[in-house]
Amino acid sequence: MARQTISVNEPNDRWMKQKIEENEFSSKSELINDLIRRQREQEEERLLLRNELIKGENSGLSNKSMAEILTEAKQRVKNGQ
Template structure:
């Protein structure tokens, strides 16, 4: 695993410490990795929606119903 050194603002460092002290996570590293995983998943969802919108815009319409798009979005969000 790659090792990194980062600087945090005091409020962010205190928040990280509190999460570890509350036993939400076993270490700051675990928490930071989880936050990055969440951000990556969120970016994938945004990218999927953007691609869907671009396809619809370029074609002038989409054959997918609103319910189909929502179903696909929920499937992506829930993994």
């Protein structure tokens, strides 16, 4: 595992110590890695959403009614797509 040295301000240091004392994390390293992992997941989700929005914009207009679109969307959710 790569080793890094970081500096945090006093409020963030107190917050990290509190999380460790509350046994949410066993160390500051674990806490920082969890924060980074969550941030990366959020960025991936935003990218997926952005790509889907672009795909939708590029697909053009539909001749389907809102009811048809909703029915198809519900079916895709039901099928796990």
